[in-house]
Amino acid sequence: MAKRAKSKSGTRKTGLPSKKEIIAYLENADGEVARRDIARAFGVKGEARADLRRLLKELDEAGAINLKSGKRIERADALPPVAPIDVMSVDDDGDLICLPANWRGETEPPMIRLAARKAAKVKPAPGVGDRLLARLKPAGDDGYEADVIKAIGKGAHRFLAVFHEKRRGGGVAEPVERRARDSFTIEKGDEGSAKDGDLVWIETKNARGYGPKKGRVRSIAGHIDDKHAFSLIALANHGIPTEFPNAVIAEAEKAKLPPLGDRTDLRDTPLITIDPVDAKDHDDAVFAAPDDDPENPGGFRIIVAIADVSWFVKPDSALDKEALKRGNSTYLPDRVVPMLPERLSNDLCSLRADEDRPCLAVEMIITAGGVKKRHRFMRAMMRSHAKLAYEEAQAISDGGTAPPALKEVVKNLYAAFNARMQERKKRAPLDLDLPERKIILDENGDVEKVVKRERFDAHRMIEEFMILANVAAAEALERAKTPLIYRVHDEPDPEKIEATRDYLDTLDYSLTKGAVRPANFNQLLKIAGERDQKEMVSEVVLRSQRQAIYDTENVGHFGLNLGRYAHFTSPIRRYADLTVHRGLVKAFKLGANGQTEKEAKALSKIAEDISDLERRSIAAERESADRYLAGYLEEKVGAEFDARIRGVTKFGLFVMLDESGADGFIPMRAIGSERFRFEEKEHAVIGESTGGVFRLGQAVKVKLAEAAPLTGGLRFDMLSDPLPGSSKRKGKAGKPSQPGRGKKARSKKRESSKGRRDKATNKKRGKANAKPRRG
Template identity: 50%
Template sequence: MARTKTGPKDAPELSREAVLRFVAENPGRSSKREIAKAFQVKGDDRVALKTLLAELQSEGVISGDRRRFKMPGALPPVGVFEIRRRDEEGALLGEPTSWDREEDGDPPRLPVRIDRDKGPAPGVGERVLARVVEEDGDERHLKIIRVLEKRRTVSLGVFRATKGGGGRVEPVERKQLEFMIAPGDTKDAADGDLVEVEAGTRRRIGLPMGVITEVIGSMRSERAISSIALHAHGIPHIFPNAVLAEAEMAGPAPLEDREDWRDLPLITIDPADAKDHDDAVHAAPDDDPSNPGGFVLTVAIADVAWYVRPGSKLDAEARLRGNSVYFPDRVVPMLPERISNDLCSLRENEDRPALAVRMTVSGDGEKRKHSFHRVMMRSHAKLAYEKAQAAIDGAIGDVDPQLVETVLKPLWEAYRLVRMARERRQPLELDLPERKLKLDAQGRVDKVVVPMRLDAHRLIEEFMILANVAAAESLERQRQMLIYRAHDAPSLSKLEGLREFLRSLEIPLAKSGELRPSHFNTILTHVRGGEHESLVNEVVLRSQSQALYTPENFGHFGLNLTRYAHFTSPIRRYADLVVHRALITALKLGEGGLSAEDESAMAATAEEISRAERRAMAAERDTVDRLVAHHLADRVGDTFDGRIGGVTKAGLFVQLPTYGADGFVPIATLGAEYFHYDEAGHALIGDRSGHGYQLGDTVEVRLVEAVPLAGSLQFEMLTEPRKLPRKTGSFHKTAGRRGRKGRDRKNVASKVKRRR
């Protein structure tokens, strides 16, 4: 079709080829108006342009609508992309969000190039604004401009097939919608498969329609429950082939340029079921006459930095994961087993490379000096916590008596000194027992246990804390950039809320001066053994700031330390690996130190691994909730003893101590009277009776609903509300507002009546 004759003489020719060339060269700005402007189309020529565009569309040569035409399969130079997954090499893959599947088929998936200087990398499930870059001799890829948001269009659920094809997707979160799936939109999902579903058309009647975009796996597997959490939180859990290949190529570290410490009787003390051992310890009396009663402590940590080098695929994967994730049914490791369970695991009687710190403590437990060494070591014994404790308590069992005399007893004597220093330092001493789920062979809850806290646990913890402090001190002394493990003091607003709550229990909290952990410990000691012990422990915990990783040092409030860095677990935490590299660089300990990119991206790395830590904690918590909900699904109607673990405007969260999970009691089911929410007092209080429920109360509840997929339990309160202590200011504010609203409504009603 030639250009219409009525157009301006200098206008470009309006032809099929010219329009197609314009659309191809101008992706993202090829609307009908822009095409008309480019070809100077006016008057009657608009009809010719409309006809031409309609012909090109009907032939499938261009796609889109009058607002944006494009070549089929074409991408705009800049657009919004969704990070959907990763390829076999571990690269993140982005899909354009505006892609029309009906017209253009499956969308392209472009690898994302990460610029560490521009902030943390996006995660799977996030939306980004990105530029499509095509360089000579290279494939197209995405360059991130900025991260926009977590995706909202894709939900996770379980496919339930129906007769005749199609089915529905049952959501794994209560807030998500249930979708109907047409026969052609199942992507061959089988009944019971965990799937990703994208919202389709809404209908006036019935469930909204959806399209399955990805089949994740069967919910009949033993690890199905933790699989939900992995995908819901976007946690990488399958190692790319390139990462596994790189790990398999690694070999034993050489002795060259290392100190030979293989004769030093270092030992590992870990949980009985531990598969990797990244720390070993040793202690001996100090023979320096100037340090009477002192000890020399040695902590040796697996030399992960030797194997995981900056810029390697192993390093990129470890940084992406941030940390290992621990579920009741499995561990999702930060590093492949070849590294974590083999080459870097400090196995008994096997040579292993390590980064060790030798610390001298005085007779009163204070650290006098320390030094770092890159060594080759050999663990002389592998002990479980319980076995080490039994041996030191006199029940030697199968532990070598000579090991008890020459290794264990010096360790316990050194711990006694370090413990003295800890007690003088007075870190925050919260008493919050940890519960662990034990599963049966089918992956279901068998029992819930509270592991006993032994001196063996405390010994390893204190030695690790001391080593972490030494790492931070050495790097500061060398003016070397590092990532701190920081824990800020409670905010003023949280302290004021805590102060008001404690006032209701007639427990003072000083207003003036700088609060230290010892102030909180005094309060915790005051309530120990009393009716408010668990309540006060819980509220004090909630008043604390969240610990995080940062290149800026603002101390560790909980441990009452001015400087602190994670150094002792590089197998399972990326922060520790960065600290190892920093020490290697600062102290000139050989290969595997910080790269220039490591240093320039330190802030972004700290932010990214802090986010990964929070992600892991949420996934672990969700998995426990789902496992318990599955376990209790056939006990609807049964009664349970619980404890109020959360108070909100909407109702009460009740913890079941036996199972370590929460259920919800809606406020509307509590009784006939109106319940005020006392935020500072962590309570719901009846407006007429003054009776109510408070955080920490022991209560009896009946299970009325269990939703296993969502990990949700709903209870009915059976315990009558109790008379609560003197109410806090926040109660009087909410009660006053409600009273004023009631009086205002009455006044308005009387005025209307008078007008009538």
Template identity: 50%
Template structure:
């Protein structure tokens, strides 16, 4: 006999199945029959009184058609950052009424699309006239739609710009909001999804011509829900901020020859560095390093409008044509930016290192600095290489030379530590003044870049160590070890190129580095690097320390970029509170919320990464749209049951070859080996194989590219009989091909010798 469910079990089921709170629904779910329905009715009555179930009777509803407790969906955000919600199901006349969501202390962070069970109350003269207070967050729904509006007799349809979306959306005549045919629009789903027919949507915003160059990043901003305009209250706070011109209680660091080294087009400069020979005779050949970081905490106080907006954004997002900053330009581009020859408040770190690059001591201070110069990476590198004219007079010998000497020492320590040697080439999309792609080039990696990175890594380690020693909570940057499944997939890829990752050992970065070094300067170098990168877990923020595997560090906390990362601002506040440097340190409320904040800013970081990647895909598709029919060289970058992904050598663009276009034979997919094998020919296609393709389709709005495979490893695919890919036992020619590949792997191992 099925046991009768408890009240909590029924409450949880209703929470997980919104809109199905009737007695019949619950009775069916728990197989309640006969006399049990009387007890069920009593429990449902209690849950309704407690607000766990929205009012179900029309008589319970007020004149506005809403019950005291309703299931709502967050549909928009006001200029002040407040959330607006409306009923998930609306049967009244006109447009659904909106309610202003009133957050409660300690409540969950909500976003557009979240479904929430709320208690509603009228507000006399309010706009909107209702307030909603959270009872329980039910879940999130993918209700936002971004796409191209296509007019039709019945109203219209929306073609989504997301290439992964599998359907269109129907728009009724009264829900088009004036949208015109071919316009880029944003919409929200209305009503529940039906089994039959297209889901319905209402246009909420018209965004203009989708083919306009500036629309490319705008699509990503709206598609991923990245806030791109600041509420008036936030702008007002930023405008009222005043510069700090005198040290006061700060340590005066204006005589230290600090300077900034950034990209040539940088607007925000949040870190400055310098190195001085250590005069201590006991540290012969050692250096005193200074790392000074913009004191954003001085301007962005806990609980302020600036702080709330910065936490909501989590980080700045960078596109080829624009930046969506975490802070308004009055701060990020001015008062918090360490411009040359102006005093700026800073959080500074003095580090003593030996000639071997090992840290001997460090201390933090809150100071006032003045940058000697704002240099581009290229100028600093030119000065280090002997062109003193590339920088202002005196800097080459006085500042640049000791910086490079200190970097040489730090590099020794770095080599002993052996972080991952992943230094993948980064492609840069070059735009014209009109916003159109003119070229795609590799970003040059200079020692100037590596110098700044090494200084910043050391500063981040010092921050984590100091806060841990002082027993203060902080936000760690965590990178855990790769999981076993990904390591097995990596082993399969490595075997294809004759390399081996031994089993049964504790994973260390040195093992991966040996593989990367063995593949260096070979045609497999980039593929091996990408495969190692894909085997890694994704880094995230947490108040709990699990170390940083990639950097081979036991503790690590982001300290060096508070203009563009909220995590760094929290670390600054933790240091301020730890040393008693002011009232703007980490608050007890923030300490309690560290876990929640860490999850939120990890999500905003991933959101930005996806938006940046999608934007690059769309720019590349637009760049290649005029070259449909052209042939390109590339390498297989992904293998799936439905086809192959190929990355082009020239631009780094990724495109799909559907399995149906691989020839007239049946291909079997092996997810472990990441291969497709032709059943008739035995042809094996795997990661990293060189391929010649023809571009058959480029869709800038979605960023989608379709290729036709001309040859793989210099050979055209044989013609067979089947068409589809699938799974099954290999036999015949495929088995023979496997033996050939194993023989090739063995031969490669012998040829590569100790490099494996």
């Protein structure tokens, strides 16, 4: 009998297929299938359909399938056991580096390696540009090994590259993809209108064996001399629009501030904004004061006012359609690609100091212990009484100079925050508190330095007030029975938790059996802090978590330990918040531009789309930062750095530098003098001779061997010794393996062995002084 999926409690639910059965079904299907097709195939009926929907969402969040509009489903990011792959380059050992054909993921495609000895068995020998049907086997945290089934013709992989002209026509294209190591020949006639230094989209042409790799120019994306080229590459790679259509600009320019009308007048209430020092848009303002209700002794009245974007962005308008197309603003080291034109994002919707601005505000009453008693939403007109940076707010709270009225405002905000911290302590959200870094550019657009963002209580205060307002928005819309998009963070997958539990056991940590709550992880992190291993364990805990997404079905927010949560506080930069604002306007009859029937019906599809767009922006932000950091470190090749292992694969180790946060790779051949084997369950590589271990989260010292700003790639050599290993981890039968690894080492070993045999033979023949013959 086929296995059936487990419920969250761990018991099997009858009538449901297992995750493996669903994936197998999709692999055998011809393209997309509908949810009802899966239900029919496995006999899922009645109330079990809701369980099936939850199961499919789990698979979607895990990247195993892709949920699309119209309840369509396809196999997605996690690669199937058999798939077509395109050969992109050949590495130093002759192995072929491949990418999955027709990759649909929002992140970088996984690394696929086809070993040279396996490629040699295919006739004719495959080369760059070929498409192969291959069996794929996971090879660690990031990557696959391939076994070729058959060649299936010419691939047509499209990638971004820098074009270099040749005098007699044509040229060379240097890919910006990190895994495409080789340049491509562009024959005369295939260059189109590309000029030297242009960033161009290239399509591969077929090439056999190890001959020249060829391609053709399909379009031009920009020029490499642009000081914003690194960001341009990231934006182009992910298809993020950088220019607003004329109709959208025109609509934004016509926008005007609304009159006070029926709005609540908050202009005399001393609301203030607290943001990063370089912030240009201010979409939230805060105020707090002691509650004067005698039945709430020690309590506080808090107001969170948010820019009223819904007033300016009408449903189904040109502005609305463009905002939905972008989903969110994208933040790169040198620029912000906004969701809304600057006329709105930096002007009419920005809560500037001493200027009237429309807002949607929530007034919340909390107890002395920080528990929210009630709330109410209002459409209002406000006037920010001060614009503070986090550092300034903290300095005032610590006793710095400021006007008396402003000091009183800050004092009350911190007092209300301290009350909220009591509630937070009891709620016990997941407390990873990972360090954040910021890339600082000089006037020429080059990286001047990388700094760790200092965390003040001012940061935590604003975060806590925003969380409280977001909870109030979700509760208000639920009570009003108004459709909404939640921000959900489901509890970790039981299988992943079990793997995490096993791994932590190897580090001598014990994670509670059964259901795991954020408090269990926090206790683990506390112990790790006492052992000076907090960063190592934080990495493990982070990897056990699901990704937070947008959804119309509420499963709560695991990380915040909240039953309901919706994004309300940043409508300038997130479309999800705009939909929540419209819902509140409709639910409480607050005027024009509320949620329409059309939008209410589309919320599920909108939630899927903006979740995808969020992942797209995150990937572009990461890639742009990688290129800037590689450019920054290019002059430091040969330097030594403190780092931490962020990923372990069969091909090597991924590390992150402590100082800059730059990510790089250590290939297996550069880890140490002995041969290392990959142990997936332990997230480690283990020396076959000594049993020494390099594992996930471990602090190490590395040397920068190569930096490639164009691709953002960094390659390192390991300098640290491995952690001591037990005797049972050493090579087979306890015999140490020979020092030296890779093809060159093995070749030298064979030569040395042959030399010894030849010398012994010569000695028997009375030729003790004869030189050994070369192998």
